[in-house]
Amino acid sequence: MVRHMFSNVLLLWSLSYDIYITGLTFDYPKEQSWNNQNLYFVPQDLDVRLRRLDLSNNFIRQLHTVVLPYLQQLDLSSNQLDLISEGAFENLAQLEELNLSRNALDNNLGSNSKALQSIGRLKSLDISMNGLSDYSAEMYLRNKSSLNQLKMTGNALTRLSHSLFKESKGLRAITMENNLISVIEEGTFEPLSQLEMLNLAKNNIAQICDFTLHQLKYLNLSRNSVEFFVSRENDLLYRLEVLDLSFNKLLYFPIVPKMNQLKYLHLQNNMLGALHLEAAMVSEVNYLYHEIMNEKIVTKNTLHSNWRLMPLVYMDLSNNHFRSFPLETLSRLTFLETLNFSYNCLQSIIWNVRPYSDREYHRQIFFPSLKHLNLQSNGLAYISPLFLNALTQIDTFNLQDNSVQPCAHTDHLRSSESTQQIHLNGSCVAFQTLSTLKHLNLEGNNIKMLNANAFQETSLVSLNLARNAHMVMHVSALDGVQETLQSLIISETNMTSSDLSLPCMPALTHLNMSNNRLDSIPSSGCSPLREIDIRNNRLVSLNNSFISAISAHLRVMFISGNDFNCCDSKWLTTLDELKVKLPDMSGTECFSGDSRVNMTVYLRSSSSYCLFHNKSQALHSWQMFIVVLFVFVILTFLIIFTRKLCCTQIPFVV
Ligand SMILES: *[C@@H]1O[C@H](CO)[C@@H](O)[C@H](O)[C@H]1NC(C)=O
Numbered sequence: 178m179v180r181h182m183f184s185n186v187l188l189l190w191s192l193s194y195d196i197y198i199t200g201l202t203f204d205y206p207k208e209q210s211w212n213n214q215n216l217y218f219v220p221q222d223l224d225v226r227l228r229r230l231d232l233s234n235n236f237i238r239q240l241h242t243v244v245l246p247y248l249q250q251l252d253l254s255s256n257q258l259d260l261i262s263e264g265a266f267e268n269l270a271q272l273e274e275l276n277l278s279r280n281a282l283d284n285n286l287g288s289n290s291k292a293l294q295s296i297g298r299l300k301s302l303d304i305s306m307n308g309l310s311d312y313s314a315e316m317y318l319r320n321k322s323s324l325n326q327l328k329m330t331g332n333a334l335t336r337l338s339h340s341l342f343k344e345s346k347g348l349r350a351i352t353m354e355n356n357l358i359s360v361i362e363e364g365t366f367e368p369l370s371q372l373e374m375l376n377l378a379k380n381n382i383a384q385i386c387d388f389t390l391h392q393l394k395y396l397n398l399s400r401n402s403v404e405f406f407v408s409r410e411n412d413l414l415y416r417l418e419v420l421d422l423s424f425n426k427l428l429y430f431p432i433v434p435k436m437n438q439l440k441y442l443h444l445q446n447n448m449l450g451a452l453h454l455e456a457a458m459v460s461e462v463n464y465l466y467h468e469i470m471n472e473k474i475v476t477k478n479t480l481h482s483n484w485r486l487m488p489l490v491y492m493d494l495s496n497n498h499f500r501s502f503p504l505e506t507l508s509r510l511t512f513l514e515t516l517n518f519s520y521n522c523l524q525s526i527i528w529n530v531r532p533y534s535d536r537e538y539h540r541q542i543f544f545p546s547l548k549h550l551n552l553q554s555n556g557l558a559y560i561s562p563l564f565l566n567a568l569t570q571i572d573t574f575n576l577q578d579n580s581v582q583p584c585a586h587t588d589h590l591r592s593s594e595s596t597q598q599i600h601l602n603g604s605c606v607a608f609q610t611l612s613t614l615k616h617l618n619l620e621g622n623n624i625k626m627l628n629a630n631a632f633q634e635t636s637l638v639s640l641n642l643a644r645n646a647h648m649v650m651h652v653s654a655l656d657g658v659q660e661t662l663q664s665l666i667i668s669e670t671n672m673t674s675s676d677l678s679l680p681c682m683p684a685l686t687h688l689n690m691s692n693n694r695l696d697s698i699p700s701s702g703c704s705p706l707r708e709i710d711i712r713n714n715r716l717v718s719l720n721n722s723f724i725s726a727i728s729a730h731l732r733v734m735f736i737s738g739n740d741f742n743c744c745d746s747k748w749l750t751t752l753d754e755l756k757v758k759l760p761d762m763s764g765t766e767c768f769s770g771d772s773r774v775n776m777t778v779y780l781r782s783s784s785s786y787c788l789f790h791n792k793s794q795a796l797h798s799w800q801m802f803i804v805v806l807f808v809f810v811i812l813t814f815l816i817i818f819t820r821k822l823c824c825t826q827i828p829f830v831v
Pocket residue numbers: 233254255276277278279301302303328
């Protein structure tokens with residue numbers, strides 16, 4: 178009986194032990210990292226069950242046979258590998274991802290390429306930074322029918338031939354940044370029917386005469402020397418969504434495929450607009466197109482007709498050479514939401530849209546989806562009111578570093594037509610027409626006068642008026658937007674407290690008044706301020722009841738660079754108690770008599786710094802006490818004396 182029980186217990190024990198063991202076997206190390214361990218060789222006693230092995234950042238020079246039948250990922254990047262023996266990968270039956278970047282694989286091509294050719298099931302290969310020539314790259318890419326991803330950045334490739342990828346036709350993503358590629362033979366990428374992403378940035382490609390890769394979704398040609406980009410018109414549907422042609426030498430807009438899905442077009446830092454105004458530029462690129470396509474007669478505006486079909490939402494044209502805004506071309510892009518036109522040389526936006534007929538005076542065209550427009554640093558002094566009318570959906574308007582003067586609000590003007598007539602020649606900009614506008618940046622425009630109701634009828638949420646050192650701000654300048662405004666920046670406007678009066682703004686949470694000459698905060702307590710910056714002003718103290726009034730929401734306050742009086746700093750104690758963050762507290766000083774005191778230090782022992790202040794007060798009351806005592810004694814003495822006198826006189830009367 179006991180024996181039977183004992184055997185049962187044993188059975189139970191062994192069962193649970195078994196479960197325990199099995200649990201353990203699931204926990205074996207699938208992954209091992211030897212990153213940066215000063216290894217000169219691959220370690221000998223590796224666990225055969227490993228799935229991932231990281232040997233990067235060591236000094237390994239040779240790779241011989243490794244037996245890791247379950248290994249899927251091997252990282253040998255940043256070693257000094259120059260020899261891989263032919264059979265090195267033979268016993269890595271599961272290997273799918275191999276990182277060999279930053280080695281010296283341009284050596285021992287015979288043996289290395291045989292080794293690499295033996296792993297046909299590889300899905301991802303990184304052979305960047307190995308000094309590879311065109312020929313060695315081709316050798317390493319043989320027998321790679323399963324390869325999806327290939328990285329070959331920073332090698333010495335110059336010419337891509339149609340035989341390069343002939344045994345790796347399953348590629349989906351190729352990155353060949355930072356080589357010396359100047360020639361791409363026809364048929365190099367065309368047969369790669371799965372190819373979606375191609376990055377050729379930082380090479381020497383000079384022109385794309387006929388873009389035929391309709392399977393691509395992403396093409397990066399940034400930082401080459403591309404002068405023009407042209408696609409032959411056909412009825413194929415191109416899948417391209419992102420095209421980066423930034424930092425090139427484009428003189429003309431690219432002629433994109435007729436049927437495309439382009440959403441993001443990066444054209445910043447080119448030479449667009451350098452030669453001609455819009456009309457000439459358009460006809461020249463059409464001429465060029467027909468010349469490249471060997472068509473004799475130029476009849477069609479291919480640029481415009483193809484751009485009209487483009488579902489573009491984002492375009493970056495910053496840092497080009499535009500002297501006029503390409504109104505007609507850009508208005509073809511009816512889905513365009515974001516346009517970065519900063520750092521060009523516009524100076525003015527004139528409505529030079531060609532009329533359809535002689536009778537038509539100013540033809541109004543629109544940018545029907547444009548929400549975010551960046552015109553920073555264009556030297557703009559004039560913007561046609563018809564241009565403002567065209568911005569029917571504008572949300573964010575960046576006009577930083579121009580010379581724009583906001584117009585006064587003219588109440589009697591209701592229809593846009595009369596606004597046109599009034600302002601057509603005037604040099605001010607009537608923001609009141611932009612009813613959807615939420616974010617406006619007018620920093621550094623040398624604004625002279627901000628008139629009453631300057632932004633009325635907009636929906637402004639944030640307004641930046643910084644760096645307008647000569648700006649006179651009307652008391653009612655913000656009327657009409659004081660209910661909606663959440664962020665206001667008026668730093669570096671050289672204003673004193675008497676120059677500045679702010680209305681009650683019940684939505685304002687961020688206020689930046691730094692770098693002025695304010696000696697009091699001109700804000701009424703009615704804003705739920707969360708962040709306030711009053712750095713570098715002339716504040717001596719802050720109104721404690723104001724601080725208490727805004728304390729409910731206040732999180733952060735910047736205060737350094739003022740003339741605070743140490744002994745009048747109840748506000749500081751209040752802020753400290755309310756746990757408001759004062760990030761620049763350690764750089765803040767206050768004045769006590771003639772000496773400056775570090776405010777952090779002051780807060781720790783405030784009583785000792787204002788001792789003189791307190792002492793004089795104590796002295797004062799002590800003196801008062803003596804005087805009162807003195808008067809009391811004299812009075813008592815007098816009373817006693819007179820009474821005595823009276824008493825001695827009575828017998829005389831009786
Ligand atoms: C290969 O390793 C390098 C770092 O050594 C890393 O930057 C790169 O992204 C890796 N390649 C892949 C495809 O993960």
